[in-house]
Amino acid sequence: MATPTPYAQELQLASLAVQRAALLTEQLLLAVDKGALDKSDDSPVTIADFAAQASIIAAIHHVFPNDDIVGEEDATALRSNPTLLERTWDLATSIHLDDPSSEALLHTPTTRDELLDLIDLGAKGACTPTSRTWTLDPVDGTATFIRGEQYAVCLSLVENGIQKIGVIGCPNLMASGPVAEDRVDRDGHGQMLSAVVGQGVTIRPLGTGALLPGRALDQVPQIEDTALVKFIDTRAAKTQDLEAHGRVAAELGCAWPNPVDLWSAQMRYVAIAVQGGCNAFVKLPLSEDYRSKIWDHAGGMLIVQELGVRVTDLEGKPVDCALGRTLAGCHGMVVGPASVHGRILEAVRKVRGL
CATH class of the missing domain: 3.40.190.80 (D-Maltodextrin-Binding Protein; domain 2)
Structure with a gap:
């Protein structure tokens, strides 16, 4: 019997969670009013940030309830704004992978209170020298996300201060060629990069169901000049x-x-x-x-x-x-x-x- 690949379960779960959250953010891009408000640092935040954080944490916390989670957002704005909460709830609970076996591995909040608590779970987390902690940025690059440019849905696993897994979903990333804010994938759902320490990096197209086949990325050329x-x-x-x-x-x-x-x-x-x-x-x-x-x-x-x-x-x-x-x-x-x-x-x- 083949020896299980280290972190195989975590990688599959993380990849599916990021893929579902990426689809969620794409859904919001179809809306003209993205429900934006200003954070204290004046960068825009939308219901996509809240809904994607809730979606990812729901999936991770359901399978690994003892793991810590560090998320960028907290639910303060949602708790004080019923309209924003309702829109976040609708978005977070309406997006599902169209492959039943893949979706079954994930979890969706069942109540609005659960959604709020899941978001705040990320707001309370911290990495320590002895913790197993997931870190996530539900929408990295919110300003460019709003403009339909490059952004990322990011999830990593850190154990005892060491990165073990990294998964980055890039819904607007083209499959090849130079990367630019305005060079956007109009025909598909972008690309996802994933890595497990010591196992290299895989890139695959983001899809709507089961994970699509991927390929290993080449090493970055080592230059002398x-x-x-x-x-x-x-x-x-x-x-x-x-x-x-x-x-x-x-x-x-x-x-x-x-x-x-x-x-x-x-x-x-x-x-x-x-x-x-x-x-x-x-x-x-x-x-x-x-x-x-x-x-x-x-x-x-x-x-x-x-x-x-x-x-x-x-x-x-x-x-x-x-x-x-x-x-x-x-x-x-x-x-x-x-x-x-x-x-x-x-x-x-x-x-x-x-």
């Missing part, structure tokens, strides 16, 4: 020192700016993984106190690491995923092919005056 570094960035970001990013590129002698520019943090990892016109990025925060949220990076980091990319903070230290709801020990990021990561890091140090 730093002129071949192709940075991805987010020029609309307000937390990063873009002028410093340009000086890092100048130190390396590589082109700047690179045409690949994506708002979603997780989509930047995806673009590197699919070799969509970029192979690296740096993140030099404007503030020394800035720390990234764990759901913006967990899972995506694992996917590129499985393909030969190194991910560290600005000091060259590995990213610690066991410090709560943020990457509290990680100031900034350096992401690039292992063969040139050290030279990118050295360029960053020069720009920082170290």
